Amino acid sequence: MKITILPPTPGQEDEIIIRCAQLDDSLMDLIRALKAEKTKLTAYSDAGITMLSPKEIYYFESVDDKVFAYCEKQVYQIRKKLYELEADFAGTDFLRISKSTIVDLSKVAHLSSAFNGRLEAKLRNGEKLIISRQYVGALRKKLGI
Amino acid sequence: MTKFRDLIQWFVTITTGIVFLCALTTTLSGEETIPTAMLWQAMLAGGLCSLATVLLFPSEPKSRRHVVVGISLHFLSLCAIMLYCGTRFGWIDWTLSGAAYMIGCVVLVYAFTTGVSYLIESAQARLMDRLLKEKYPGS
Secondary structure, eight states: OOOOOOOOOOTOOOOOOOOSSSSSHHHHHHHHHHHHHHHOOEEEEETEEEEOOOGGEEEEEETTTEEEESSSSSSESSOOOOHHHHHHHTTTTTTEETTEEEEEEEEEEEEOOOOOOOEEEEEETSEEEEHHHHHHHHHHHHOOO | OOHHHHHHEEEHHHHHHHHHHHHHHHTTTTTOOOOHHHHHHHHHHHHHHHHHHHHHHHHHHHHHHHHHHHHHHHHHHHHHHHHHHHHHHTHHHHHHHHHHHHHHHHHHHHHHHHHHHHHHHHHHHHHHHHHHHHHHOOO
């Protein structure tokens, strides 16, 4: 794949043009990742409404039919279902690791073995998440194993 | 499909442990030959134990209590299976010492399979951790 970066003409906004004979899965993943990068999520907390960039989010977790976005120190409620977030962020660094959790792999500092085929993911902010057995395969695929 | 793969993996590991114990026991008893039936018996016992493992071992425990109860039930089921196979196939006499011997064997095979699983899973985790750090150098 050839990548060309050109300076814009004065007044022209940044633009990404994808020229291809056929849109395959890898290109679709790239497009989704670019879109997700620019997408802000409406997040709710006691302080009010915040527009969250995906880069700030460490993981999403579903608790009692509510979905929460966990950032480095803050927690926000997101008014979307977990499966919707999974679809929105497909092809990005976000990965479903259990029935109730989607994590940003770029925020994982360390992986270690947990009980019975599960993995423990230690995040950069010190939090620990468990990767369920049934989702370890998806992680292996993401890492190219 | 995952359950079936797990069943096969457990069958291989547990049967290896049982065959090893059979070899050790018959060697120590001075026997120079073993009946062919013993090989099939070992595989049958391994198959029953691996089935019990897939069905009873707590794969996604919700709490520490769940882990303790699950493992206890699993261990007791393995003891029951091996005591039945042991008396049915003539490996042990149905006496206190025979039962104690068989439970001791179960403990040894349990330790062996746990050790093997731990080594395999730890190696997998280390590989995945390395690949993750290569993919995301900043983390």
